[in-house]
Amino acid sequence: GEDVEQSLFLSVREGDSSVINCTYTDSSSTYLYWYKQEPGAGLQLLTYIFSNMDMKQDQRLTVLLNKKDKHLSLRIADTQTGDSAIYFCAESVYGGSQGNLIFGKGTKLSVKP
Amino acid sequence: NAGVTQTPKFQVLKTGQSMTLQCAQDMNHEYMSWYRQDPGMGLRLIHYSVGAGITDQGEVPNGYNVSRSTTEDFPLRLLSAAPSQTSVYFCASRIQENTDTQYFGPGTRLTVL
Numbered sequence: 001g002e003d004v005e006q007s008l009f010l011s012v013r014e015g016d017s018s019v020i021n022c023t024y025t026d027s028s029s030t031y032l033y034w035y036k037q038e039p040g041a042g043l044q045l046l047t048y049i050f051s052n053m054d055m056k057q058d059q060r061l062t063v064l065l066n067k068k069d070k071h072l073s074l075r076i077a078d079t080q081t082g083d084s085a086i087y088f089c090a091e092s093v094y095g096g097s098q099g100n101l102i103f104g105k106g107t108k109l110s111v112k113p
Numbered sequence: 114n115a116g117v118t119q120t121p122k123f124q125v126l127k128t129g130q131s132m133t134l135q136c137a138q139d140m141n142h143e144y145m146s147w148y149r150q151d152p153g154m155g156l157r158l159i160h161y162s163v164g165a166g167i168t169d170q171g172e173v174p175n176g177y178n179v180s181r182s183t184t185e186d187f188p189l190r191l192l193s194a195a196p197s198q199t200s201v202y203f204c205a206s207r208i209q210e211n212t213d214t215q216y217f218g219p220g221t222r223l224t225v226l
Contacts (some may be wrong), residue, residue: 004155045216103152
């Protein structure tokens with residue numbers, strides 16, 4: 001079945017770059033997403049990438065996709081304390097009525113001043 | 114647009130009680146879904162609906178019922194609450210299955226004693 005794996009924790013210093021990694025198993029994934037969840041809040045869509053792309057950049061965010069290795073990463077440049085949150089990787093699997101999101105368990109990013 | 118709204122934000126139940134978690138969206142989205150979020154587990158799909166009158170089970174449907182009588186509303190019912198249903202519940206919607214942006218509600222934090 002589908003599975004999405006992420007490391008659970010990442011700690012960086014303010015101003016550094018953060019790289020959050022994710023691996024997925026389903027090669028038929030159409031879209032891959034990064035969501036951000038701040039404490040006590042819902043999920044906020046940060047960015048997404050279509051499976052036929054290798055890279056997508058959106059301001060401080062860069063998403064890299066390696067389809068061969070089924071590896072997705074999110075790079076946050078110039079990380080700020082406001083970036084401290086849990087980041088979820090998710091894949092959308094094409095086909096039938098199962099266009100649902102499969103989530104990883106989330107990576108907790110801690111940004112130290 | 115109000116987006117995806119959920120009520121209540123917090124709820125405490127006793128084992129065996131029943132209740133309905135409300136979810137509504139005003140974006141005319143066909144596709145709606147319910148997830149639960151547990152510590153260290155990420156989000157898991159409970160039920161989903163691809164349109165009014167159509168519902169289907171997700172990964173963890175046991176103990177929950179849903180209905181979709183209108184496009185706007187997708188309530189989640191717990192018929193006999195159990196402590197294992199203590200969780201944070203998120204409702205989400207998108208235009209149709211297999212498209213990019215899924216919008217999440219703010220969540221309902223449920224505790225079953």
